[in-house]
Amino acid sequence: MGDILDDRARSILFQAARTHSKFKDTPVPDDVLRQAWDLARMGPTSANCQPARIVFVRSPEAKQRLKPALAPGNLDKTMAAPVTAIIGHDMEFYERLPVLFPHADARSWFLGNETMIQGTALRNGTLQGGYFILALRALGLDCGPMSGFDNAKVDAAFFAGTPIRSNFLINIGHGDPAGLYPRGPRLDFAEACRIE
Amino acid sequence: MGDILDDRARSILFQAARTHSKFKDTPVPDDVLRQAWDLARMGPTSANCQPARIVFVRSPEAKQRLKPALAPGNLDKTMAAPVTAIIGHDMEFYERLPVLFPHADARSWFLGNETMIQGTALRNGTLQGGYFILALRALGLDCGPMSGFDNAKVDAAFFAGTPIRSNFLINIGHGDPAGLYPRGPRLDFAEACRIE
Numbered sequence: 119m120g121d122i123l124d125d126r127a128r129s130i131l132f133q134a135a136r137t138h139s140k141f142k143d144t145p146v147p148d149d150v151l152r153q154a155w156d157l158a159r160m161g162p163t164s165a166n167c168q169p170a171r172i173v174f175v176r177s178p179e180a181k182q183r184l185k186p187a188l189a190p191g192n193l194d195k196t197m198a199a200p201v202t203a204i205i206g207h208d209m210e211f212y213e214r215l216p217v218l219f220p221h222a223d224a225r226s227w228f229l230g231n232e233t234m235i236q237g238t239a240l241r242n243g244t245l246q247g248g249y250f251i252l253a254l255r256a257l258g259l260d261c262g263p264m265s266g267f268d269n270a271k272v273d274a275a276f277f278a279g280t281p282i283r284s285n286f287l288i289n290i291g292h293g294d295p296a297g298l299y300p301r302g303p304r305l306d307f308a309e310a311c312r313i314e
Numbered sequence: 315m316g317d318i319l320d321d322r323a324r325s326i327l328f329q330a331a332r333t334h335s336k337f338k339d340t341p342v343p344d345d346v347l348r349q350a351w352d353l354a355r356m357g358p359t360s361a362n363c364q365p366a367r368i369v370f371v372r373s374p375e376a377k378q379r380l381k382p383a384l385a386p387g388n389l390d391k392t393m394a395a396p397v398t399a400i401i402g403h404d405m406e407f408y409e410r411l412p413v414l415f416p417h418a419d420a421r422s423w424f425l426g427n428e429t430m431i432q433g434t435a436l437r438n439g440t441l442q443g444g445y446f447i448l449a450l451r452a453l454g455l456d457c458g459p460m461s462g463f464d465n466a467k468v469d470a471a472f473f474a475g476t477p478i479r480s481n482f483l484i485n486i487g488h489g490d491p492a493g494l495y496p497r498g499p500r501l502d503f504a505e506a507c508r509i510e
Contacts, residue, residue, distance in 0.1 A: 121325075122454040123326060123452040123453075126317070127319050127452070128452060130317050130318070131353075131452070132449070133353070133356055135356070148509055156503070157324060157327075157328045158328070159500040159501060160328040161447070162333045162447065162457070164459070164460070164461045164482075166498035170506060171506050172506060173508055173509075173510060174508070175510055177510055180510035214501075218501075221495065238461070241440050244437050244440040244441055245440055245444040247444075248357070248441040248442075248448075249444055249448065251357070251358065251441075252448055253328070256318065256323070256324060256327070257319075258318040261358070263358050264360070265360045265437065266360075299417065302415060303362075303414060304364065305410075307348045307352065310351065310367050311347075311348075312369055312370070313344055313347065313372055314370065314371055314373055314375075314376035
């Protein structure tokens with residue numbers, strides 16, 4: 119058995135961590151966002167393709183550009199959050215594979231195969247989004263991930279003229295426990311898993 | 315700033331952890347797989363929908379059923395791995411929302427909306443797969459995630475007659491460093507992120 123995480127670390131990542139809608143005024147320094155990326159980017163992706171691209175929406179001007187894309191239920195909390203990350207993925211991620219995965223001609227696996235490009239970009243960009251949520255928690259930040267928004271509007275406002283497409287959003291800050299709902303139930307092992 | 319992970323824990327999850335192709339003979343007890351699920355299931359999903367479903371392929375008989383679906387490059391390492399997890403998602407996950415998300419009639423958001431069902435199942439099932447990779451690492455296990463296989467064949471062999479569809483595979487065990495490739499480069503913050 120290799121090294122394992124102690125109970126405190128497991129709690130920070132999984133058990134005590136909650137999805138937050140309301141955040142304290144405590145600032146979120148740019149440097150912590152950079153540290154979170156530096157952790158999350160080490161997580162595995164297929165052929166090391168790393169399609170995730172992130173825009174951190176922090177300034178009032180950028181928040182105003184995000185606003186029209188938000189679902190009504192996500193509007194106020196997102197406008198008030200210290201930072202909102204747009205987790206996107208680069209649909210031309212394969213152009214970087216000669217550098218990121220030099221062991222094989224991995225670029226040729228994707229060129230012209232739209233189904234494989236889309237599946238790989240979405241699956242691996244989402245995995246990286248999951249690593250990023252846990253990296254933020256590892257650094258003492260709280261998250262409020264959301265998929266309730268208009269992707270086409272976000273793409274037009276933040277990724278126009280690029281091959282990047284939005285996937286989901288994460289409000290980021292120091293959560294205010296006063297804004298928490300009771301925790302939702304989770305599926306037991308026997309409900310979700312089996313061993314064959 | 316809330317509690318943060320120390321350098322050792324960050325290293326176990328992100329920096330020292332590697333994708334493994336070759337595993338030692340050290341057994342992987344069922345109980346550790348259960349513990350990993352119990353951690354990973356606490357990670358956030360939209361409307362707490364938890365679509366991920368996992369089959370742990372361990373017995374020689376089950377491995378033989380998996381074998382014809384594997385890409386040639388993934389065949390030997392997967393047959394030799396102590397356990398291979400099939401990460402799938404339940405395309406009828408929304409039927410559980412009245413229990414998992416009792417705050418609203420979330421089931422009605424999905425019924426009959428195939429695009430939203432597919433997008434939500436894939437995005438959230440993949441997020442849960444990412445949490446699961448890090449939960450396995452937190453418990454001292456190593457992972458070899460893969461998407462090189464025939465999904466339709468896996469679905470026929472393991473999910474026939476169910477609304478569950480395969481997403482990706484994870485070989486699980488105690489990695490043998492002798493089987494490692496040099497680590498691939500990662501994108502810098504400035505290459506993948508921007509702050510607005």
